[in-house]
Amino acid sequence: xxxxxxxxxxxxxxxxxxxxxxxxxxxxxxxxxxxxxxxxxxxxxxxxxxxxxxxxxxxxxxxxxxxxxxxxxxxxxxxxxxxxxxxxxxxxxxxxxxxxxxxxxxxxxxxxxxxxxxxxxxxxxxxxxxxxxxxxxxxxxxxxxxxxxxxxxxxxxxxxxxxxxxxxxxxxxxxxxxxxxxxxxxxxxxxxxxxxxxxxxxxxxxxxxxxxxxxxxxxxxxxxxxxxxxxxxxxxxxxxxxxxxxxxxxxxxxxxxxxxxxxxxxxxxxxxxxxx
Ligand SMILES: CC(=O)OC[C@H](N)C(=O)O
Numbered sequence: 001x002x003x004x005x006x007x008x009x010x011x012x013x014x015x016x017x018x019x020x021x022x023x024x025x026x027x028x029x030x031x032x033x034x035x036x037x038x039x040x041x042x043x044x045x046x047x048x049x050x051x052x053x054x055x056x057x058x059x060x061x062x063x064x065x066x067x068x069x070x071x072x073x074x075x076x077x078x079x080x081x082x083x084x085x086x087x088x089x090x091x092x093x094x095x096x097x098x099x100x101x102x103x104x105x106x107x108x109x110x111x112x113x114x115x116x117x118x119x120x121x122x123x124x125x126x127x128x129x130x131x132x133x134x135x136x137x138x139x140x141x142x143x144x145x146x147x148x149x150x151x152x153x154x155x156x157x158x159x160x161x162x163x164x165x166x167x168x169x170x171x172x173x174x175x176x177x178x179x180x181x182x183x184x185x186x187x188x189x190x191x192x193x194x195x196x197x198x199x200x201x202x203x204x205x206x207x208x209x210x211x212x213x214x215x216x217x218x219x220x221x222x223x224x225x226x227x228x229x230x231x232x233x234x235x236x237x238x239x240x241x242x243x244x245x246x247x248x249x250x251x252x253x254x255x256x257x258x259x260x261x262x263x264x265x266x267x268x269x270x271x272x273x274x275x276x
Contacts, residue, residue, distance in 0.1 A: 017136055025069040027144055028151045035128060041118045041168035061087055067144070075142045083272050093131045096168060100127045103169035107191050124170030133162035161233050164198075166190075167218070174224075181213035183231060190216050193224040193243075200249055203229035217253065 022275035036043040037056050047053055057170035068079035072128045075082060101118050102210060103110045117124050129152035133145040145162035153159045158175045159165075170186065172178060172193040180186075211231035220235050222228065223243040228235065234250040241247065242258030251257055 011131055023070050026067055026145050029146055039118050041115045057089055075140050083140055085139060089135050097128055099169045104172040106231040108173050123175045126152050126156045126158035126160060130160045137162035183211040184213040185215040187218035189219045191221045195225040196222045197227040199229050
């Protein structure tokens with residue numbers, strides 16, 4: 001079968017006017033290698049000397065530089081300088097991720113240890129990607145942060161916008177369906193369960209530059225399915241937001257917020273006019 005010529009010509013014009021993205025798969029590949037570099041729990045081979053680690057570091061550095069050189073025109077700064085700025089954050093990000101793994105382990109009675117969390121937990125994978133995506137976002141590097149966050153989203157079901165500010169000891173348990181919007185601010189020791197949305201109250205395009213998503217202070221726990229919306233919504237420290245709560249206003253510190261939907265429980269064999 002031959003293709004419609006007119007379609008092919010239009011598509012060709014589209015190809016000619018649209019820049020390609022040669023670094024799409026290299027970014028995800030690089031991040032995976034950074035994960036193995038920082039966490040031996042994920043590596044398939046043993047490191048036998050600091051020199052070997054140093055050599056790996058140089059390879060990762062060169063790969064990052066190569067990606068940034070490829071998109072030089074889209075950057076606000078020199079690729080070499082940006083690569084340096086990203087890599088000098090490694091010790092800080094590594095320390096932060098170890099705290100996240102500890103928090104996930106502490107927060108989940110089903111976790112057998114920190115190594116298991118690092119090796120298998122989607123929450124750890126998501127926060128790992130986020131800690132890097134956020135650094136690139138802060139350096140105004142276009143597109144790469146979203147490639148990283150959407151790659152993590154597709155693997156874990158956890159959608160964290162690279163712009164979200166997330167404090168230390170962040171714990172996601174299960175995680176599927178979590179959405180954390182761009183201007184969300186999260187303090188230290190915060191724990192989120194699956195299906196939590198930290199979202200915008202209005203999704204008007206004109207809101208792009210405003211704070212649209214909530215702020216959660218330290219030691220907040222949000223249970224499954226809760227939805228917290230709005231840039232002015234602040235959840236005070238040490239508060240607990242119950243499952244399926246829909247919240248569009250602020251909460252004082254030390255609060256417990258829950259709703260009690262009516263549930264009906266009865267014997268199946270009871271005579272009733274209602275049908276199931
Ligand atoms: C998470 C969320 O509210 O998303 C809505 C929209 N993408 C925005 O950022 O405002």
